[in-house]
Amino acid sequence: MKIDNSGKVATNFTVPSRTSSKPEKPAAGSNGESVAINPFASRLQGMEQAAASAPGFDADKVAAIKSAIASGQFTVHPEAIADGLIASAKELLAG
Numbered sequence: 001m002k003i004d005n006s007g008k009v010a011t012n013f014t015v016p017s018r019t020s021s022k023p024e025k026p027a028a029g030s031n032g033e034s035v036a037i038n039p040f041a042s043r044l045q046g047m048e049q050a051a052a053s054a055p056g057f058d059a060d061k062v063a064a065i066k067s068a069i070a071s072g073q074f075t076v077h078p079e080a081i082a083d084g085l086i087a088s089a090k091e092l093l094a095g
Contacts, residue, residue: 068074 065074
């Protein structure tokens with residue numbers, strides 16, 4: 001592209017066509033082709049479906065924990081938390 005002194009743009013630019021001249025490919029499977037989904041994606045989809053069918057939360061349990069925290073009676077067990085995190089990590093990494 002060149003700009004002359006008049007401020008006008010002189011171009012030899014052409015707009016590409018939006019239509020494709022490539023031949024269309026046959027639908028998958030019509031000539032023996034197949035598609036494989038990543039195993040992780042399949043597991044993730046299963047976990048999403050399980051989470052969607054699980055109840056959201058137990059309001060009574062939340063109220064009991066909130067009350068225990070407010071009264072100073074709630075105790076945290078770091079070993080149990082660590083064990084749960086390790087178990088979750090092992091489950092995710094298991095193939």
